[in-house]
Amino acid sequence: MKAYRLLTGEDTSAFCHKVTEALAKGWHLYGDPAYGFDAATGVMRCAQAVVKEVDADYHPDQKLGQL
Numbered sequence: 001m002k003a004y005r006l007l008t009g010e011d012t013s014a015f016c017h018k019v020t021e022a023l024a025k026g027w028h029l030y031g032d033p034a035y036g037f038d039a040a041t042g043v044m045r046c047a048q049a050v051v052k053e054v055d056a057d058y059h060p061d062q063k064l065g066q067l
Helices: 013-024
Strands: 002-010 028-038 042-054
Touching: 002 013, 013 028, 013 042
Parallel strands: none
Antiparallel strands: 002 042, 028 042
């Protein structure tokens, strides 16, 4: 099964660490990152999709970050 996650967060070093941690755990970047201005909070937000091949069947209650 190919697992998919969309990592999101404010455009800070914490977001970069979140993506780096996923890569260290075997996830792979999927597509380009996305950025957008959150007018409600006045900050930039970013998103990066990641995918990973896993030996498991899909279940909607899976914790994808723990794969």
